[in-house]
Amino acid sequence: xxxxxxxxxxxxxxxxxxxxxxxxxxLPLVAFWxxxxxxxxxxxxxxxFLGNQGFRGLGWANIRWAFxxxxxxxxxxxxxxxxxxxYCLWALQPIAYHAVSxxxxxxxxxxxxxxxxxxxxxxxxQGQPTAAADTSLAAGAATLLFAIHPLRVETVAWISxxxxxxxxxFSFLSLRAYLRWQGDGAASGARWGxxxxxxxxxxxxxxxxxxxxxxxxxxxxAYPLRRLRRDGGxxxxxxxxxxxxxxxxxxxxYQALRARGDGxxxxxxxxxxxxxxxxxxxxxxxxxxxxxxVRLSPYYPLSSGISLAQPAYLACGVALVGITxxxxxxxxxxxxxxxxxxxxxxxxxxxxxxxxx
Numbered sequence: 001x002x003x004x005x006x007x008x009x010x011x012x013x014x015x016x017x018x019x020x021x022x023x024x025x026x027l028p029l030v031a032f033w034x035x036x037x038x039x040x041x042x043x044x045x046x047x048x049f050l051g052n053q054g055f056r057g058l059g060w061a062n063i064r065w066a067f068x069x070x071x072x073x074x075x076x077x078x079x080x081x082x083x084x085x086x087y088c089l090w091a092l093q094p095i096a097y098h099a100v101s102x103x104x105x106x107x108x109x110x111x112x113x114x115x116x117x118x119x120x121x122x123x124x125x126q127g128q129p130t131a132a133a134d135t136s137l138a139a140g141a142a143t144l145l146f147a148i149h150p151l152r153v154e155t156v157a158w159i160s161x162x163x164x165x166x167x168x169x170f171s172f173l174s175l176r177a178y179l180r181w182q183g184d185g186a187a188s189g190a191r192w193g194x195x196x197x198x199x200x201x202x203x204x205x206x207x208x209x210x211x212x213x214x215x216x217x218x219x220x221x222a223y224p225l226r227r228l229r230r231d232g233g234x235x236x237x238x239x240x241x242x243x244x245x246x247x248x249x250x251x252x253x254y255q256a257l258r259a260r261g262d263g264x265x266x267x268x269x270x271x272x273x274x275x276x277x278x279x280x281x282x283x284x285x286x287x288x289x290x291x292x293x294v295r296l297s298p299y300y301p302l303s304s305g306i307s308l309a310q311p312a313y314l315a316c317g318v319a320l321v322g323i324t325x326x327x328x329x330x331x332x333x334x335x336x337x338x339x340x341x342x343x344x345x346x347x348x349x350x351x352x353x354x355x356x357x
Contacts, residue, residue: 079163167207174199
């Protein structure tokens with residue numbers, strides 16, 4: 001059998017990649033198409049939209065409100081600007097807000113595919129070529145799992161969760177820009193560094209969930225970019241270039257805590273044992289729901305008086321330590337999911353599984 005010429009192979013790979021991208025955009029649209037028939041729900045949507053006069057318009061008063069509002073204990077100015085623009089176009093027609101959420105999710109699937117493909121290319125052993133078709137198929141499979149997984153229902157179908165989709169969009173853009181900035185020698189420079197910072201700030205201004213992006217950059221520096229070396233000079237330089245990113249994260253973290261006000265649960269009221277138990281349980285809970293997405297709920301109430309002394313939570317802690325040790329020992333990398341258990345009255349939340357790292 002005659003081998004393909006280099007030009008024919010290149011055309012085949014380009015067509016294959018385009019078909020994969022088209023599939024990754026089409027399948028989420030089909031899977032979540034019924035969400036367009038949804039309405040505003042009683043949970044948060046009434047306070048955020050039906051009874052909220054602040055977001056209705058794009059006048060100076062509305063813009064000022066977007067940057068100062070702590071609606072339901074949340075600081076998300078850029079997301080409010082988008083929602084204000086949607087109101088100007090469609091007033092309170094729920095199908096329009098659902099359509100924007102669905103479109104953002106489809107675009108995020110496309111961005112994530114490119115991001116995963118770049119990570120796979122950077123992660124291959126040095127000197128070992130990786131077939132473009134292999135990375136496309138692997139990245140496509142990983143992205144498809146993310147894009148149509150039942151855990152995505154909450155952020156796509158719940159209008160109050162639209163800010164998560166906007167934050168994910170800028171987060172994926174920032175990660176891709178960072179790989180161009182630090183991963184490609186020819187592309188490094190102030191232009192890509194500035195674009196990365198702009199995307200990071202936009203992601204944080206959309207939803208404070210993105211404040212961990214500077215930490216993810218450090219993870220990428222360690223692997224797959226392999227920028228960290230044992231000599232202190234390299235580590236110091238890598239940390240220094242992240243100063244502006246950590247400053248932005250600190251600002252938006254402060255705004256998020258300020259927005260929550262009395263909703264912030266102090267460590268003294270819970271205790272270290274409860275926080276560790278909640279973190280261990282939450283991480284395994286997210287992984288479990290990813291593998292077996294059954295009995296999903298927008299709210300999982302937190303039982304009172306939990307601690308690591310209880311067998312179930314102790315087992316979660318031991319299992320988490322064991323999994324982490326195994327990954328560090330044999331896996332050399334762990335990129336499936338970033339889970340953020342947080343203190344409060346909720347053990348876990350489906351929408352917090354949406355940010356792949």
